[in-house]
Amino acid sequence: MGKPNFEKKLTIAVIGGGRCSAQEAVLAETVGRELAKRGAILVCGGLTGVMEAACRGAAIESGLTIGILPSDDPTDCNPYVQIPVATGVGYARNIAVVKSAQAVIAIDGDYGTLTEIGFALKSNIPVVGLNTWSLYRNGQEDKSVIKAEDAVDAVEKAISLAKGQKLD
Template identity: 50%
Template sequence: MTDSSRRHRPYIAVAGPGEATALETELARQVGGLLAQRGAVVVCGGLGGVMEACAEGAGAAGGTVVGVLPGGDRTAANPYVTVALATGLGELRNGVLVNTCDALIAVGGSWGTLSEVALALHAGKPVAALRSWTPPAEAASSGQARLLVEVSTPAEAVDNVLSRR
């Protein structure tokens, strides 16, 4: 890969609960795989559940997976992470994950996931929500709410964020 093409790869964050349902796990795996096939760097929280499933999917497609870990121990990363960052920032690492991505795909709902969705919208970055949070009715008219789009399938999620970043 040339420097030039590498520099222009999209970085897409995938956020979701560390304890995921079977469906969320399968959706996240597909999202990771499709992102890697499209040349995106997958950025995730580096631990289990949705984070591990998207990493596994991306890894199986030969992709790069960055795990932005909350703790200071790099070995806590799931085995599919290709580059692990042990931030030592605790839950504030969600903000690093949001800062470094071009767009975010949320798979499933949890309060940690919601904080990432909110931070991404606050930063003006597109978010695709796959069986995840939906915009509150009272926010629907704001410009930032329009950044949050509900999607139905992994393919739609990936198409959506790559077309909007």
């Protein structure tokens, strides 16, 4: 008889567009691989583009992938999602994607990604950005989205922030 597992696992959300360029797909796949190598669970929106590339990277390194889908059909997910969550609540699932993680990595992305960044920041969940949105409020830059230089840098920053560590 085993012992119950009380520990919550390190979980990082990867967000980005449902369509992406080949270059961004490489970036997302590398992020997925680097997360899996460090034992993090990858949570995402479960669909195509950045989401699929990140899941593919994680799956290659045998990492666990969770896809939180807008539809109510768990088979709508990309083939690298191991645990599909079929929310049935449409793009309200964007909230669940970021709230289920301890940190978020945003890669490129369109307006949907912007809503996820907003929901994460609203809840003080750290967001690390790779070629993504910059925000100005009333003419002043809001530096809450922490810029990363490359995939490894994004993963390392996200994991540090997820663990509550300060960045240098």
